[in-house]
Amino acid sequence: MPIFALVDCNAFYVSCERVFNPRLTGVPTVVLTNNDGCVIARSDEAKALGFKMAEPVFKVRELIKKHNVQVYSSNYPLYADMSQRAVAVLSQFTPQLEIYSIDESFLSLDGFRHLDLTTYGHEIRNRVLQWTGLPVCVGIGTSKTLAKLANKFAKKRKQFDGVCDLGALSPATLNTMLEDTALGDIWGIGRQLAPRLEALGIHNARELRDTPPKRMREHFGVVLERMVYELRGISCLALEEVTPARKEIVVSRSFGKATTDKGGLLEAATHYASRAAEKLRRQHSVTQLVGVFLHTSLFNTRDPQYSASTTVSLAHPTDDTREIITAAQRGLESLYRSGYRYAKTGVMLLDLQDAANLQTAFWNPSRPRTKTTNLMNTIDKINTQMGRNTVASGAAGRKQAWRMRRQWLSPAYTTRWSDIPVVNAT
DNA sequence: TCTGGGGTCCTAGGACCC
DNA sequence: TCTGGGGTCCTAGGACCC
Numbered sequence A: 001m002p003i004f005a006l007v008d009c010n011a012f013y014v015s016c017e018r019v020f021n022p023r024l025t026g027v028p029t030v031v032l033t034n035n036d037g038c039v040i041a042r043s044d045e046a047k048a049l050g051f052k053m054a055e056p057v058f059k060v061r062e063l064i065k066k067h068n069v070q071v072y073s074s075n076y077p078l079y080a081d082m083s084q085r086a087v088a089v090l091s092q093f094t095p096q097l098e099i100y101s102i103d104e105s106f107l108s109l110d111g112f113r114h115l116d117l118t119t120y121g122h123e124i125r126n127r128v129l130q131w132t133g134l135p136v137c138v139g140i141g142t143s144k145t146l147a148k149l150a151n152k153f154a155k156k157r158k159q160f161d162g163v164c165d166l167g168a169l170s171p172a173t174l175n176t177m178l179e180d181t182a183l184g185d186i187w188g189i190g191r192q193l194a195p196r197l198e199a200l201g202i203h204n205a206r207e208l209r210d211t212p213p214k215r216m217r218e219h220f221g222v223v224l225e226r227m228v229y230e231l232r233g234i235s236c237l238a239l240e241e242v243t244p245a246r247k248e249i250v251v252s253r254s255f256g257k258a259t260t261d262k263g264g265l266l267e268a269a270t271h272y273a274s275r276a277a278e279k280l281r282r283q284h285s286v287t288q289l290v291g292v293f294l295h296t297s298l299f300n301t302r303d304p305q306y307s308a309s310t311t312v313s314l315a316h317p318t319d320d321t322r323e324i325i326t327a328a329q330r331g332l333e334s335l336y337r338s339g340y341r342y343a344k345t346g347v348m349l350l351d352l353q354d355a356a357n358l359q360t361a362f363w364n365p366s367r368p369r370t371k372t373t374n375l376m377n378t379i380d381k382i383n384t385q386m387g388r389n390t391v392a393s394g395a396a397g398r399k400q401a402w403r404m405r406r407q408w409l410s411p412a413y414t415t416r417w418s419d420i421p422v423v424n425a426t
Numbered sequence B, C: 001t002c003t004g005g006g007g008t009c010c011t012a013g014g015a016c017c018c
Helices: A012-020 A044-049 A061-066 A076-090 A117-132 A144-156 A171-179 A193-199 A205-209 A213-220 A222-231 A262-282 A321-335 A369-386
Strands: A004-009 A029-032 A039-042 A070-072 A097-101 A104-108 A136-141 A163-165 A249-259 A285-296 A307-318 A342-350
Touching (some): A004 A117, A004 A144, A012 A076, A029 A044, A039 A044, A076 A097, A076 A117, A117 A136, A117 A163, A144 A163, A171 A205, A193 A213, A213 A222, A262 A321, A262 A369, A307 A321, A321 A342
Parallel strands (some): A029 A070, A136 A163
Antiparallel strands (some): A004 A104, A004 A136, A285 A307
């Protein structure tokens, strides 16, 4: 039987801010989504004050003011860099690791059965904290689903002190803990599934575990069937060490302020198209189908609503920013209707293929591949070294009135020379 | 006034084929 | 008047994740 550990960083974005701003320690702090729209990370103090996950900021203005809560805009370059550092530490504890998200990794502990895994978990926890400044919790179990659950116990129940190995618990204790676990706390059960399970008389994790898998398959399909096995400790979901190439790439943003202006929309689409093309090249893929969508605000019900999407096929597979921009602009032109206040647009790259596997005959004969590749590589290199958008399409605009709000952005402490913190020793 | 962004997997149903 | 069965591929939509 495999053994998995899930290592998850506590309030990751808030913790990243705290590493470089220790003044925030013990102070209620929240981090917001892009556009400063919703709360996505909360310190323990903020949770205690009643801040909810994904709550819109305008609903909690008073609460922020009343308790002098510290507010930060999302600083993704900082979080991505801190995430890499944490993974580098975790890699010292296992040869097999899956980066599951920016703040979570699955570790295979198959080769460490001879150790006391709870102790090992504490070593992981201590070293990540000491070397990166990030507090993490560790959950250990014989399936990914159980490791996720164990992590939740490690986080919520003080007696575990941040590390919970389900294998170290007696069956009776585990049963009680599963009975106390709401369906929604299980990995893979969301808002829709929970009430449907309740209707079948299944109310907690233990009852789901003890349901015949076949029954779940009949009612919900293979996903829930697998979940029952996973809860029984029979692993169905393997560790994925190499991140597979993305099957689609999406770049989309809500606007800082709704716009009626076609020019602004085209600028935004151009900007998103070039960001998407960068991502495409980074994973060495090519696209032959570019999707575009735009819509008005889902929340402003007084304004007339409009939502549309389309795809534009390309004659040849490509990773050329210029071709992708042209396609995105054409798509947007065809969708645009005047008289609406648009809140969001996005560009998708679909039908992705591995560039290396493509036969030369499929490339655009009017654009020699080597020339395109050299140009794109050069642009990517410049933008990596000199900062994003050092070289960019003029059609993305200079004013960028549509760009997102980030009112409370912290410095790029680890990724921009001018922002590196200065330490004074006296 | 103000509500994120980027993904995956699965299923059902239609088109089409032999 | 009668009108199979099985397979694949594609797409849209639902549900979930962080």
